[in-house]
Amino acid sequence: MSAQNDTPETSGETVKLLIDGVEIPAREGQTILEAAADAGIYVPRLCYREGLPPGGHCRICTVKVNGRPTSACTFPASEGLVLENNTDELNTMRRQVVEMLFVEGNHVCPSCEASGDCELQALGYRLGMIAPQYPYQNTTRELDASHPDVMLDRNRCVLCGRCARASRELDGKSVFGFEGRGIGKRIAVNASHGLAGTDIDAADEAVAACPTGCLLVKRQANLIPVGKRTYDKTPIGTDVEA
Amino acid sequence: MVETDVVNRIVQQFGGDRTRLLDMARAVHAELGHISEETVAALAKALDVPRVEVRDMVSFYAFFFREPHGTNVIYLCHAVVERMQGADDIARALEEATGTTFGASDPDADITLRYTSCIGLSDQAPSALVNGVPVTNLTVDDVPELVAALRGGRDITRLRQAQVGNDVRTAGQVIFAPTERGAAVRKAVTMTPDAIIEELNVARLRGRGGAGFPTAMKWKFCRQAKEDVHYVVCNADEGEPGTFKDRAILALQPNLVFGGMTVAARALGARKGILYLRAEYEYLLRDLESELDKRRHLGLLGDNICGCEGFDFDIRIQLGAGAYICGEESALIESLEGKRGAPRARPPFPVEHGYLGKPTSVNNVETLCCAARILVEGGAWFADIGTKDSTGTKLLSVSGDCTKPGVYELEYGLTVLQLLERVGAENAQAVQMGGPSGQCLARKDFARSISFEDLPTGGSVIIFGPERDLLEAMRQFTAFFAEESCGWCAPCRVGTTLLEKCLQKILDGKGTFSDLEALETLGETVKTMSRCGLGQTAANPILTTLRNFPILYADRVRSDDGVMAFDLERAKEECCSVAGRAPATGEETP
Amino acid sequence: MAKPRLATGHFTGCFGCHMSFLDIDERILELVELVDFDKSPINDKKRFDQPVDIGIVEGGVSNDENAEILRDFRKNCKILIAMGSCAITGGVPALRNTMPLKECLEEAFLNGPTIGEGDGLIPNDPDLPVLLDKVYPCQEFVKIDYILPGCPPSADTLWAALTALLSGEEPSLPYELVKYD
Numbered sequence A: 001m002s003a004q005n006d007t008p009e010t011s012g013e014t015v016k017l018l019i020d021g022v023e024i025p026a027r028e029g030q031t032i033l034e035a036a037a038d039a040g041i042y043v044p045r046l047c048y049r050e051g052l053p054p055g056g057h058c059r060i061c062t063v064k065v066n067g068r069p070t071s072a073c074t075f076p077a078s079e080g081l082v083l084e085n086n087t088d089e090l091n092t093m094r095r096q097v098v099e100m101l102f103v104e105g106n107h108v109c110p111s112c113e114a115s116g117d118c119e120l121q122a123l124g125y126r127l128g129m130i131a132p133q134y135p136y137q138n139t140t141r142e143l144d145a146s147h148p149d150v151m152l153d154r155n156r157c158v159l160c161g162r163c164a165r166a167s168r169e170l171d172g173k174s175v176f177g178f179e180g181r182g183i184g185k186r187i188a189v190n191a192s193h194g195l196a197g198t199d200i201d202a203a204d205e206a207v208a209a210c211p212t213g214c215l216l217v218k219r220q221a222n223l224i225p226v227g228k229r230t231y232d233k234t235p236i237g238t239d240v241e242a
Numbered sequence B: 001m002v003e004t005d006v007v008n009r010i011v012q013q014f015g016g017d018r019t020r021l022l023d024m025a026r027a028v029h030a031e032l033g034h035i036s037e038e039t040v041a042a043l044a045k046a047l048d049v050p051r052v053e054v055r056d057m058v059s060f061y062a063f064f065f066r067e068p069h070g071t072n073v074i075y076l077c078h079a080v081v082e083r084m085q086g087a088d089d090i091a092r093a094l095e096e097a098t099g100t101t102f103g104a105s106d107p108d109a110d111i112t113l114r115y116t117s118c119i120g121l122s123d124q125a126p127s128a129l130v131n132g133v134p135v136t137n138l139t140v141d142d143v144p145e146l147v148a149a150l151r152g153g154r155d156i157t158r159l160r161q162a163q164v165g166n167d168v169r170t171a172g173q174v175i176f177a178p179t180e181r182g183a184a185v186r187k188a189v190t191m192t193p194d195a196i197i198e199e200l201n202v203a204r205l206r207g208r209g210g211a212g213f214p215t216a217m218k219w220k221f222c223r224q225a226k227e228d229v230h231y232v233v234c235n236a237d238e239g240e241p242g243t244f245k246d247r248a249i250l251a252l253q254p255n256l257v258f259g260g261m262t263v264a265a266r267a268l269g270a271r272k273g274i275l276y277l278r279a280e281y282e283y284l285l286r287d288l289e290s291e292l293d294k295r296r297h298l299g300l301l302g303d304n305i306c307g308c309e310g311f312d313f314d315i316r317i318q319l320g321a322g323a324y325i326c327g328e329e330s331a332l333i334e335s336l337e338g339k340r341g342a343p344r345a346r347p348p349f350p351v352e353h354g355y356l357g358k359p360t361s362v363n364n365v366e367t368l369c370c371a372a373r374i375l376v377e378g379g380a381w382f383a384d385i386g387t388k389d390s391t392g393t394k395l396l397s398v399s400g401d402c403t404k405p406g407v408y409e410l411e412y413g414l415t416v417l418q419l420l421e422r423v424g425a426e427n428a429q430a431v432q433m434g435g436p437s438g439q440c441l442a443r444k445d446f447a448r449s450i451s452f453e454d455l456p457t458g459g460s461v462i463i464f465g466p467e468r469d470l471l472e473a474m475r476q477f478t479a480f481f482a483e484e485s486c487g488w489c490a491p492c493r494v495g496t497t498l499l500e501k502c503l504q505k506i507l508d509g510k511g512t513f514s515d516l517e518a519l520e521t522l523g524e525t526v527k528t529m530s531r532c533g534l535g536q537t538a539a540n541p542i543l544t545t546l547r548n549f550p551i552l553y554a555d556r557v558r559s560d561d562g563v564m565a566f567d568l569e570r571a572k573e574e575c576c577s578v579a580g581r582a583p584a585t586g587e588e589t590p
Numbered sequence C: 001m002a003k004p005r006l007a008t009g010h011f012t013g014c015f016g017c018h019m020s021f022l023d024i025d026e027r028i029l030e031l032v033e034l035v036d037f038d039k040s041p042i043n044d045k046k047r048f049d050q051p052v053d054i055g056i057v058e059g060g061v062s063n064d065e066n067a068e069i070l071r072d073f074r075k076n077c078k079i080l081i082a083m084g085s086c087a088i089t090g091g092v093p094a095l096r097n098t099m100p101l102k103e104c105l106e107e108a109f110l111n112g113p114t115i116g117e118g119d120g121l122i123p124n125d126p127d128l129p130v131l132l133d134k135v136y137p138c139q140e141f142v143k144i145d146y147i148l149p150g151c152p153p154s155a156d157t158l159w160a161a162l163t164a165l166l167s168g169e170e171p172s173l174p175y176e177l178v179k180y181d
């Protein structure tokens, strides 16, 4: 899966971009998502995680580059690009993609251990989702509780591939991959039956990389009271904008 | 274990080269009949890669069975045109004759029935692939004989229906004119690479695969990419429903295709070429291989081609395994590298970073034929044909409600109406131009011209007669995209399914005007947010009919009184049956 | 001028949203000043006998009776509000949606750990509502005008939304008050 995940090369030269009318500097070849972040501008994102090669899966980071929609997490900066980011049109479409992810899986936030710390949920809040407008798909998804310390509940998986990339790039393992295609695509593990057959460890970056309640360390749930969780009071992206 | 032995032998055969995993999996599948989890593990072990990586690949392709299945496999084509021509009747007859249902095998595991999307035989529909052998123009009466032949172990290639007609209805000057084997290559060796590219530039040749990118420019970028190795790839994955023109070229003019690839090699400085052939066209492989052999004998391939010192080039054919998305050039390259056919992020583009990371020019079969012809006849000759921005001829695959379906080679600039007159379809209600990913045209559009400047097309032209339920066809197109979405990105993976369900709801008479608005908004979102051409065009059947046939939709929706049409009776069925209660009667669903 | 009429309904949920509603504490006195209560589990009025301005429903739709009453709400309420995760998404009861109803019923009434060998019976009294194959959100049955997320929505959320609507404004909730859990 190598070529898919090459980080764009950076030449290091400074270029200028125009994002929503504001001029910002960037290193040539740096992704526009990161260039924007360096300048304190948040581009909503889900499958991107700092320190990992981009995946381009969620498309929530879609911006318009010289009028053409493209993913900010993969597109390299170059001199004079004109970008649209924080527009009603894009934010509405981003919200719709978030809603698609909600109905694709089986997300029951009230009974989810990640609630309050989940990036999908937080994007829903930030982008103004009150409830998904599409019908729930109620698909059957396997819950894998075979491992003593780590749980994989595919009902909450958004197929962002962060676990797979983190396992490969940071843990030096290959615990995760994809399986199937289209709406039948699922996250898969490197064993015939379940996580217990893999060499995953609860301390792996792969586990920490999961943005949702899909991949969880067992016996760690609900330790933080409601009101004190990551996104209870502060919208996602606030740290970037700070 | 047998599996391990087979796997190890096959992996050896391919030199243990991880990038040939698709070939290995195909070979293993052919021998063992399916690829079990044990086989996946054995492949992973033999290649020393994580098993999740092997499973990732084999679980992607439609033609890989993961479970044991019947000795014989019938893939009945279930695309829109085939269903218009009676594929559903054939399906019922097959189920009756075999005693099984689609998606399953008969009790003796003798015959497995499966549906598949367009197999490139829409001009001879209904059609099927039976153990890889194409059978065409099927009637319900043919079915018992076919099934009996399979059960009796007889050679099905002898069946009357086991033939593909490749008659070209209209042959033009470029593709189907007579050719002399090797003419283009002999010309190419006398020219510098720059001169070859300049000739295409003079011809103003644009790619025939859909996007219409100027071929000279693509070759120039590829040539300029500073790398020691360059690749030429011919895209013969032809999967757009209703397209079959590349099939006709591959069957009738393979020399022109390989000639074009060799010309490209000369222009790019490539030493290796690959023709990516969709699995559905495996039956063409033998003749294509023998054409390659002939060319090697004649010195048109191999070392020092045509005596030109240092011009070494050869071609291999890579078979796919059932995935429309592999026609997208970067997905095709991933597939060539033995991976799932997921498109890549761009930039970088294949001309810089393609097969095995090297500069690669991916060209459509027809484009390469044009290039070969241009070398022989000259760029100016070619530029004289067609219109200003659309030079040359275009192959059209015409199917659906017309009296003369088939392949037509016509000059660009022809109007839709002129085409309809020629193919016997003047009374058409609508024309799907460019296949499902193109646009659905209404009569008001019939004066428009087929050309890059007005109506670009990859070649698929599907005609709908006045009686057809157009929206049902659009639903089937949308279902096709949902089926073929690679699943990499969220808007296409989920959005295509939601689009299909929303349209289904409207067709069931349960939609309201607000559902029509929702359908359009969703379509625009899928189009804007998706990662590659598949998702970006998947909403076109819906979006273009919403625009061109609004009345058809308005007729199907009910007024909005705040109460949705919900099929309560259906939702109650399961409980009634489990609890042994009489299904409640009469509850009216609005 | 007559006070606006308010009705509340309860389907497949845990009554938590209604409890949260009561959590507005002393503000309930203010509310009584502002509205007349119509049909509601709080007062046990069973039927609509006149048009209602605002209807608020809790819980998803899991049986035919829920569906019928919800439709009745829609017909009788000018503004219909779905309150809480269960009404909006099916919520916790919708956890059963990923398995066949047959399995749920068999587990509950035939094979469950508290059921003696051979004692099980899946209830089939004709007076019981018939379960639906899935638990559905209210908006799959009727048009919903406003949605108040939360499990339950906090008393502050409900209060903010309701007072806005009563004074003829669009409810717009601050970040802290929109929560799916």
Ligand SMILES: Cc1cc2nc3c(=O)[nH]c(=O)nc-3n(C[C@H](O)[C@H](O)[C@H](O)COP(=O)(O)O)c2cc1C
Residues within 6 Å of the ligand: B206, B207, B208, B209, B210, B211, B212, B213, B215, B218, B235, B236, B237, B238, B239, B240, B324, B325, B326, B327, B328, B329, B330, B362, B363, B364, B365, B367, B368, B532, B533, B534
């Ligand atoms: C979903 C999808 C399917 C495609 N299928 C084909 C195909 O079957 N054949 C083809 O030549 N091009 C196909 N293309 C276009 C290719 O990506 C590429 O543009 C083309 O092969 C370039 O060749 P050309 O320049 O000769 O047109 C497809 C594109 C997409 C997005």
Ligand code: SF4
Residues within 6 Å of the ligand: A106, A107, A108, A109, A110, A112, A113, A114, A115, A116, A118, A119, A120, A121, A156, A212, A213, A214
């Ligand atoms: S993973 Fe996130 S969105 Fe999904 S149920 Fe859990 S908290 Fe909600």
Ligand code: SF4
Residues within 6 Å of the ligand: A156, A157, A158, A159, A160, A161, A162, A163, A164, A187, A209, A210, A211, A212, A214, A215
């Ligand atoms: S398990 Fe988590 S990290 Fe992995 S793909 Fe699913 S949501 Fe993403």
Ligand code: SF4
Residues within 6 Å of the ligand: B325, B342, B343, B484, B485, B486, B487, B488, B489, B490, B492, B493, B530, B531, B532, B533, B534, B535, B536
């Ligand atoms: S648009 Fe569809 S086919 Fe293309 S990358 Fe996304 S999921 Fe795959």
Ligand code: FES
Residues within 6 Å of the ligand: A044, A045, A046, A047, A048, A055, A056, A057, A058, A059, A060, A061, A062, A071, A072, A073, A074
């Ligand atoms: S963050 Fe860019 S596509 Fe997901």
